[in-house]
Amino acid sequence: MKLALARWIVRLASVLVPPERRADWVEEWQAELWYESRGRGQGVVTKAMGAFRAAWAVRRYARGGHPPAGSTRIQGMTTMGRDFGQALRALTRSPGFTLVAVVTLSLGLGATAAILAVVDSVLLRPLPYPEADRLVRLDHPAPGYGEDTAWGLSVAGYFHFREGMTSLDELGAWYQGQVNLTSEGDPERLSSVAATTPVLEALGATTAVGRTFVDADDDPGAPNVALLSHDLWVRRFGADPGVVGRNLQIDGEAVPVIGVLAPGFELPQSDVDVWFPWRLDHEAEAQNSHYVQAIGRLAPGADLARANEEMARLTARLPERFPAAYGDAFMSESRFASRVRDLREVVVGDVGAALWIVLAGVGLVLVMACANVANLVLVRAEARSREVAVRAAMGASRRALGRYFLLEGILLTVGSAAIGLGLAALAIDALVAMSPPGIPRLDEVRVSLLTAFVVGLAAVLVGAGFGAFPILQSRSRALARLLGEGGRGRTAGRGAVRVRNGLLVAQVALAVMLLAGSGLMARSFQRLAAVDAGFEPAGVLTFQIGLSSEGYPDAAAVYEAHRTLLARLEASGMIAAAGATDALPISGGHRCITVTLEPEYASSADEAGCPQVRFVSPGYFDALGVEVIEGRGFVEDDNISQTGAIVASRAMADLLWPGTSPVGRGARLWGPGFYRVVGVVEDVRGSGLDAGEEPILYFPLQPLAGEGYPPVRGMTYAVRSASGSTVGLVPEVRAAVAEVDPRLPVAALRTMDEIVSRSMVRTTFTLLLMAIASVMALLIGVVGMYGVVSYVVAQRRREMGVRLALGAAGAQVTGMVLRNAVALALAGLALGLIGTVATTRLLRSLLFAVSPTDPATLAAVSALLLAVVILAAWVPARRAARVDPVVALRAD
């Protein structure tokens, strides 16, 4: 039976043999098998398996031709190809080692590759615009009004810089907003941008259909036109090229479409549906209103330093050129400054810090993986030390030996790297799929050639390092000792043991550091989530509407529409409270209006600077769940009778009127009349939960009688569900809006919970990545510990056998192994804790309300790691106790 199988195997292998030799070759093998089966007949099948390699060898040598006749240079036998094959075979002969090493390395290398790809795409690669490294953003930091405050340009300032800055080839301006589209389908609210032509030129915009803006479109008298984004064109107009030239109803106005932008073209950091030209009037009076987003292109030969210097000089001249808008008091109080920054720096923002930290974490994992495998290689090298010695004695030069082991190491690591890169590609797909919005450029991440090259190079270097171990061990003194000890079945001398232990300790230390970092971040996250936002987000649905001047020509009409909608919403049984505001907490940006205080009551100069101002309706505080702590909130009468009542947040009250109650105090905006504070409310968190409390002054929708501030056309509504659940509120809200005006689109329907969680996105994302790295570190640590302890136990079988034979109980042997492992773990723990304390201050920027050396976290991590180490060493330790002393003693 076995013979038949063996013969069949040989026939299969014969396919490889060149046809002219095949018959002979098969006959030779079948004959040998026949004789084998007549003899002891052991392992015919195994022997037959060798036929494949034999056939392959015949094939190689038949094709390759003979070396010159009479040549006795056998050196050529040790070709790279042969060594490669040998190395491969050696690896497959110890499958346990190879499997563990490959899994460990590919995890480590894969994770590193994935994060490198992210770092490369997000931080290093240039933005997708032509010559993107020459693009710059201009803005005005105003630290006098807040540490991180930065404003856009004013219109007058924009022209001023455009004329004066020679270091810029182009300077463009834009601002974003929203418009209603009411033709060709359901009314929809589109995100829009008004931009001057240089913006599109600087960004290298091209069109799929039609044209982009030209300078003529920027003239103040020119007609309005629309440029559609590619996404909008496909989504709403079915990619119909005929849309160019058609008129769209935008905010009640008929606007012709002049073109469609190329696919993939975006404003940096924003997805915008439609572009309009921004027809700025050069002659218009200068105003102290800074909302212009400016982008420019550096002139050839110019650099950021020169541009910054020019802008600073020009900024200093603003008060002399526009004294009404840029008063000296304003300039010194706000500490008005100028700044030119690389576009990429602006886009990437502070994500860089988080990414580098994650990269460091993953780097630690890779180092752990390498330490792990190094340990395994070391132990395995000791086991093969005899083979090394004999090879060396048989004349294999040190170079040949070196090359052989080097190949083995490199084969291992490069193979793992290939697998790792595949894993990285998968991981990136998963990462992008669950990527939260707010991480810039994540959709651009790919495993680039650079990443693959770096990882490959790392693999080769590491593999070479691994390969060096057996060579280093084959020095003559060690050689003799090893050979002799090989005869007695003991493991290598103290030097090697120390290295091995050192590697284990290092692994544990690295794992501690990684876990501690993750633990701290997890606690941060926990604290962040528990922050009192100052309002109740649960059960609140928000949406936005915009009232265009065509349908609502004056302030009265706007106010009437808001009042009607609010009344209609509050009348619904599903809604407990409804309110409106021009900007929600957390998602609002820095917007301020200059406010002047009534002098007799203010403690400082009459100008209060530029505090945060919000326009809200009555019912707003109830809808969001903001507590009124003194006085009252807004009532409808404030709007009807234009009482001029305002409400201050607690921090604002402390800021403007410290030490006394703010109720009754006055403040005014642009007009002459003073508004009076009627109440104080609890603070809400500003942009992002980790921002501090922002002082806010709340104004009513209707201004004081006799004063006019522009009507608030774009409002965000917040409705609190009576039942506590927001499901089912959406149709109710749509119905209410449709009743007020069927042409009004409802936009940005989101629950407050969603908005809150989105603000924590950066921390969440980083935490997720660190958590994954930690889990991998734990896995690698476990596998490593298990692998090494197993191997060493197997090597020391003899010693265990002796001990057991001499009367030691199994438990004693187990205990011995465990004690060794635990001692190493404790050493690693100590080192790791020191390392953690030294390095976690680097995490400070990502931590929230948690000290970098939080003792509770460190204690938990230590306990976890100790438990893991004991677990990993347990199984091999038990196996040590079950060694049969007779077998162990007999084996060589």
Added chain:
Amino acid sequence: MSEPESATLSFNAALVLQGMTRGHRYGFELMKVTGLPSGTVYPILARLEATGLVRSRWENEERAHGEGRPRRRYYETTGAGEVTLRAALEKLARQSRLFGDALQTGSPVE
């Protein structure tokens, strides 16, 4: 005959050649006597044959069939093969002096 430029056979190849000179001529016999698997021995034989150190021949067909068994292929060293093997053995002898009796007794000299 000139001294071969370098007589470094791979260790396994030397084993195989040595086995051959000791009279083990068939593939499977060489496997047993050297302790190497078939996947190693046969490629070595192919290599040695390709470089002219060894030649292979069928044994006498009539005799084999007459005795009711299949004919076997046997291998023998060529002149070049003998020379190469001799050089390798000399080198080995020089080097193994380092071990003294260690190879026989299995323990280090000290």
